[in-house]
Structures are given as C-alpha cells and as structure tokens.
Amino acid sequence: MAALSLQKHINKQLYDKWDLAYLYTDKNLKVVEVSDGLTLYGYPEIPLGCEVEDYVDFMVGFDASTRVDLPLVESPSGITVAVNLIPSKRGLAIVFSNASHLAEQRQLLQQKANENELLLRQQRILTHRLEQASKELEGKNEALREAARLQNSFLSGVSHEFRTPLSSIIGYTNLLERETHNPDKNPEAYANCRSYLRAVKRSSKHILSLVENLLDHGKLDADQIVIRPKPCDLHEVFDDIRLLLSPLAGTKNVEFTLQTNFEPGCMVIADDSRLRQCLLNIVGNAVKFTDKGSVTLKAELNRELLSIEVIDTGEGISKDNLAKIRIPFFQVADTGKAGTGLGLTITEGLIELMGGELVIRSELHQGTQVSFELPMPLLEAEALAMPEPSIDIDQLKVLLAEDDSDIADLLVMLLDEQNIEVTHVSNGALALEASEHEQFDLILMDLHMPVMDGYQAMEAMQKGGNTVPVAVMSASNLSEDRLQAQQYGCAAYLTKPVEIEEILLLANQLTSEA
Amino acid sequence: MDKKKVCMVGDFSVGKTSLTQKFVNNVFSEQYLTTIGVKIDTAIVDETKLIVWDVAGRDSLSPINLSYLVGASGIALVADGTRPETVDDLHSIWDTVEKRIGKVPTVVALNKRDLPEWSVTPEQIQSLKERGWIVFETSAKEGVEVEGLFTQLCRLIQ
Secondary structure, three states: OHHHHHHHHHHHHHHHHOOOEEEEEEOOOEEEEEOHHHHHHOOOOOOOOOEHHHOOHHHOOOOOOOOEEEEEEEOOOOOEEEEEEEEOOOEEEEEEEEOHHHHHHHHHHHHHHHHHHHHHHHHHHHHHHHHHHHHHHHHHHHHHHHHHHHHHHHHHHHHHHHHHHHHHHHHHHHHHHHHHHOOOOOHHHHHHHHHHHHHHHHHHHHHHHHHHHHHHHHHHHOOOOOOOOEEEEHHHHHHHHHHHHHHHHHHOOOEEEEEEOOOOOOEEEEOHHHHHHHHHHHHHHHHHOOOOOEEEEEEEEEOOEEEEEEEEOOOOOOHHHHHHOOOOOOOOHHHOOOOOOOHHHHHHHHHHHOOOOOEEEEOOOOOEEEEEEEEOOEOOHHHHOOOOOOOOOOOOEEEEEOOOHHHHHHHHHHHHHOOOEEEEEOOHHHHHHHHHHOOOOEEEEEOOOOOOOHHHHHHHHHHOOOOOOEEEEEOOOOHHHHHHHHHOOOOEEEEOOOOHHHHHHHHHHHHHHO | OEEEEEEEEEEOOOOHHHHHHHHHHOOOOOOOOOOOOEEEEEEEEOOEEEEEEEEOOEOOOOOOOHHHHOOOOEEEEEEEOOOHHHHHHHHHHHHHHHHHHOOOOEEEEEEOOOOOOOOOOHHHHHHHHOOOOEEEEOEOOOOEOHHHHHHHHHHHHO
16 A cells, blocks of 8 residues: 555656646546646546546547547647547546647747748749739830831831822922923813823822821820711712722722612711721722732611621731731731721721721631621601702802912812802901901801911900801811810811812801801 | 537648637637647537637648547638638648548638638639538638538538
C-alpha cells in the first residue's frame, strides 16, 4: 500500500510539474477516474460513471480502442493542449498536457508564413496585371502608330485626290482662256469649249464630293449629323443609283441588275439623300472592285422594313482586310483604286443613325455581299394627296448680300436669266440699308461678310420688323450655324456651292408661303 | 441528443474559422488570424449537436493533420473564391482525407462571394459537382449561405 501511495505521490508531482491532467474511462467510455488538473483547462467537474462525451466535446466520434495524438487542441479555457488517447485492456486513458508555449511559437511562425504567402500571391497578381497593362499599352501604342500612319497616308491620298481634279480644272481653264482669245470663233472651237467646261464641272464636282466626305466624317465623329426624314419616292432613289452606276458598270462589261419588290410612286418617310449616299457608296464600291461578272442590288420593302443586299462577283476581301475596312482612311493597298478611305466609315455611321446595321461578308476571290435593313414607314394616303406648289417666279425682286464678287456675279447672271430682278450688295450693313428702303420678295444672305456679317444683319432686320423671307447661303454645314441662323429668323439655309435650281425652288416655296 | 463530429478542411486563409464563427456565434472579423491545431465549437442543428472541428488549413509549411479528422461523420471542404487555386486544391485535399477516414458525406463552401475579385469558373464548379458534392457560394462576412451549408451537412450525416 505504501508503495502504491508513493507511486501516486510521484505521479502527482510529475503531473503538476508538466501541467498534466487525465481521464480514465472504461470500455464503454464511462468515466472511472479524473485528475484534479482537468478543471484548469476549462473542463467542468466530471462525475464518475457518466459518459465522457457529455462533458468533453472532442470525444464525440472516438471509441475506446482509438489511439490518436491530437497535438494542438484549443481547450475550453483557451489554453492550447496536447491530447493523447491511449487505449488499454481496461478502457481508455485521455491525457492532456499544456501546449500553449508551442502554440504561441507556431502561431507567430505560421501567421508570418501565411501572410507572406498571401503577399507574394498579391505581388504575383499585381506583376501579372502590370505585364498585362504594359501589353495593352503596347497594343494601344501600336494602334496609335497605325492611326498616325493611316492619317499620313490619308493626307497624302487626299492631296493626291485634290491635285488630280485641280490639275484638270487648271488645264482646261487654260485651254478655255486660249480658245476665248481666238478671234475666229468657229463651231469647232465652241464645241471644244463646251467639252472643256464639262471636264471642269466634272472635276469640280469630284472635289466637292471629296470635301463633303471629309465634312461628313468629321461630323459623324462629333455626332453632328442629323437624319432628316421626309416624304420621298423610294423607287426613285434606287432608280437614281441604277442611272448613275450603270454607265460605269457598262464600260467595264460588268452586268448591273436592280431588283426591287416595289413600284415607282412607292412613297415612304426617309432621308432619301442620306440613303442615296449610302447606296452610292456601297454599290459604287461593288462596281469599282468588280472587273468581271455582275453586281446585283436587291431591295425589298416588307412591313415597313427595307432590306437591302448588294452582291458582287468581284475580287472579294481577305480576312485581314475585312477586319480593317471599317477603320477610317483604310484602303486596301494593292487595288490601285482611288478613294479617301472614308466612304465605308461614313456609310456605316449613316446606316446606324438611320436605325440599321451594316453587315459585310466576303472572302478573297469569292465576291462580296453587303447588306443592311432600315425601318421605312410608308407615307399615309392623305399626305400623298397634298397638291404640288406651282412655280411662278417671274418678276421676283431679290436682294443678294454676298462679298465674293465671283459668286455674286454668277448668281446675278443666273437669276437674271430667270427674269428675277437682283440687287447686289457686298456686306450686311448695305443689305440692311437696302431692305429698309426698297421692297423685296426674297433676301439671299451670305454669313461671313465684312463691316456687318449675315447674323448681325438678320438680327437688325428682325428688330426692324422685316417680313421678307431671308435665305442664308453658307459654306458651313454645322448644325450650330443652322440653329443660330434660325434664331435670327432665317427662313431657309442653303449650303454652298448653291445651285440655281435650289434657289428657284426655294424662291417658289418661300414666296408662295408668304 | 444525437452528437456528430464534422470537420472544416481546406487551404489556409480560405475562411474556415470565419464560416464557423459566423454560424456558431454570428460574428465576423476582417482580421486574419491563422488557426493553430484545431478549435472545437458546438451548435445545435435540427436536434443534432454538431461538434465542429475547425482544423488548421493546409499551407506551405505543413499539411493537414489527419489525426484531427478521425471519427468525423461529415466534412465541409472550404475554398476561397477569390483564389481559384484553392478551389482546385479541394480535389487533392479530399483524396488525402478519404485515405484516412474513408468516404463520408461532404459539402463544399466557395467562400468570399462578396468580394469583387471572385474568379471561380463554371468549369471548376462543375468538376466539384461531378464528385457528388453540393456546392455553396458563401460569404461569411455577409452571412450568405452559411446556415445552408451547415444545415445541409447535418442532414447528410443524420
């Protein structure tokens, strides 16, 4: 007995020294002995004979034969303990020892290691992102260089485009000058002059279309193009394209076919001039790039939706070029065909503004199909019954304010031919004065003039109670200029170069309204 | 009352402790404090006392101590949805677990669903589901799907 008591004493000394605590259970995991130190780890007083898992949660799932070491377990007191489950013949010994020192050391090490690993991961991600950003920047730089290259190539292309018709104009006007110096005016000389003039007119119109393309592109970029739908004959638009492009197709022996499911007189609400511009570009390109075979323009109007398809049997477009042709100023290098590289960009922008989407399908040597759909409301029958205004402009009195003497002389001469009486003044102040002393039927007003510009003159006329319609003639086609002119009471806005037909039509409309 | 042991297992810093604390005590802390060894909590779910072993995560210094998993009735595999590699790791972690304790019911928590850096791919989720696991996209911070995760696990092991 004394030996057993001594042994227990020694055990207690050791248990106390190492903060050891223990539990003994029988084979059914019922508690048979509990050491004093267990309460130090936050476990409650455990009555003998009860099931161990009712007091020690972590024992759930274990049986009496489980031998396992649980090195770091947070005890209910918060002190980390090492737990060893030791099975024996009589049951299970569960031994607890204080492992808080080890846990603290591990905590410090592990926390740092894990935080470092998270930081390293973050660093790797940031480095990857930096590399990505750097690649993107490189890509953007490349795109900028490409844009600059295209811009340069565009500038040289445009100068070449301008130089060609200008050389033609200068050449033919020289010839005209020489012919008109010849005192012996025979029919052949007149015929020559007419031919030279036609060449001058053709070249001038070409320059004008170049300028208009450039302006349209600028305006599309600045969101300044406004679609102006109005009643128009849809068939007429397509017939115009046929009339304009059939001769060119004919000279190349390319068959041009127009297929529509609507008849002449099919009245719709659309911006016919913009639609014409788009079709002219797409079909014009098809004819331009087709050297044999055919170009077909199909148009179908169903349920107020216009579907257009242009199919050609031309060279087609390579995959690389197909991806680039919508880029402003881009031109396929090896075609040798003239152009600004803006037509398709403008067309695509206009189609989008009109509510459609341009689709291009093409393969090299397989031809090209271009298609788009536009909403196209039909014109109501009552609107169709509106009577056409009658034209009666004889004896009209017009005041022309224009500082450019060449344009003024030309207009005076053309209006005079129509029996229109014209008073010409060269600035806004003189126009104001003339309008106060004389009665006119129409005032044609340039905007940029010396002494007093067109805006100021119109403002003064408005204040003075002027009732004569004023039509502005300006080289600017910007919406803000139109808007400002309207604010000063302008009744119509014509963009230069103004054709005499436009003035006559306007004169008729304005004077009949008055 | 029936008592069941379940273990939270996964890589370090995926949110095992956060999910456990949100479920058991409805608390959440932004501060990261790595778990050493194991923390044991309890919760009552559907008349079952769940003994939740929140086991230290696997990291570069130490693997998961499989002794902690002995006697587990179910496993919640946890990954961090903003670290896709921790989702892939679940497959190898499970293989190790299965070798030690055999097949037990398992659910998956893809945690940190609230963070904008979430980058789990549909393919990753599909590969987890193909193993027969129910996948939860959880947010311990906002308490999203946390209860669903534990309730589902409890139903599987009951």
